[in-house]
Amino acid sequence: QLQLQESGPGLVKPSETLSLTCTVSGGSISSSSYYWGWIRQPPGKGLEWIGSIYYSGSTYYNPSLKSRVTISVDTSKNQFSLKLSSVTAADTAVYYCARQPWDYADFDYWGQGTLVTVSS
Amino acid sequence: EIVLTQSPGTLSLSPGERATLSCRASQSVSSSYLAWYQQKPGQAPRLLIYGASSRATGIPDRFSGSGSGTDFTLTISRLEPEDFAVYYCQQYGSSRWTFGQGTKLEIK
Numbered sequence: 001q002l003q004l005q006e007s008g009p010g011l012v013k014p015s016e017t018l019s020l021t022c023t024v025s026g027g028s029i030s031s032s033s034y035y036w037g038w039i040r041q042p043p044g045k046g047l048e049w050i051g052s053i054y055y056s057g058s059t060y061y062n063p064s065l066k067s068r069v070t071i072s073v074d075t076s077k078n079q080f081s082l083k084l085s086s087v088t089a090a091d092t093a094v095y096y097c098a099r100q101p102w103d104y105a106d107f108d109y110w111g112q113g114t115l116v117t118v119s120s
Numbered sequence: 121e122i123v124l125t126q127s128p129g130t131l132s133l134s135p136g137e138r139a140t141l142s143c144r145a146s147q148s149v150s151s152s153y154l155a156w157y158q159q160k161p162g163q164a165p166r167l168l169i170y171g172a173s174s175r176a177t178g179i180p181d182r183f184s185g186s187g188s189g190t191d192f193t194l195t196i197s198r199l200e201p202e203d204f205a206v207y208y209c210q211q212y213g214s215s216r217w218t219f220g221q222g223t224k225l226e227i228k
Binding site: 037046049052108 | 220
């Protein structure tokens with residue numbers, strides 16, 4: 001059974017960089033059949049796609065966040081990571097990682113999510 | 121960027137009733153790339169429908185998806201108590217993924 005688990009600090013100061021890692025178990029992140037993505041959800045609000053990465057390292061970012069986002073993959077650890085720079089209170093959200101089959105481009109497996117609060 | 125608009129914002133129904141949720145796109149969306157999710161409080165979203173009309177693994181057959189082009193529908197034929205939740209549609213196009221703003225299905 002595929003599982004994804006987000007990890008990283010739950011509190012980040014304004015202007016600093018948010019860093020999260022998603023560890024994939026029960027399957028290989030190197031499969032050519034999937035993208036791997038990050039999605040966030042501010043408290044009480046809807047879902048926002050942040051970006052996605054293919055195992056080869058090709059990345060796709062939400063244009064509204066592109067200047068601040070970096071997503072990378074470490075196939076040796078079966079992990080992929082998110083960095084979001086220059087954070088503000090508006091970046092406070094539950095951050096999810098998810099698997100995305102390339103053929104239908106949905107999000108079929110999700111991590112449980114991790115709340116990141118931006119506050120001094 | 122393709123914008124997805126879901127309606128209604130809130131739908132109040134009773135168990136046993138039929139629910140019809142709408143997702144309208146600002147531009148045509150490939151049916152292969154339209155999905156629906158269910159989210160309950162404190163939980164991650166769960167994939168219900170992919171490719172506009174295919175049920176994901178383990179999803180009961182009371183959930184069905186339909187539509188094409190710019191208009192898509194999620195139908196729940198007979199509501200069970202566990203179906204009251206928030207539902208999101210999602211599309212992929214031009215290397216971008218977007219979600220609708222959600223429809224809250226509440227008990228009447």
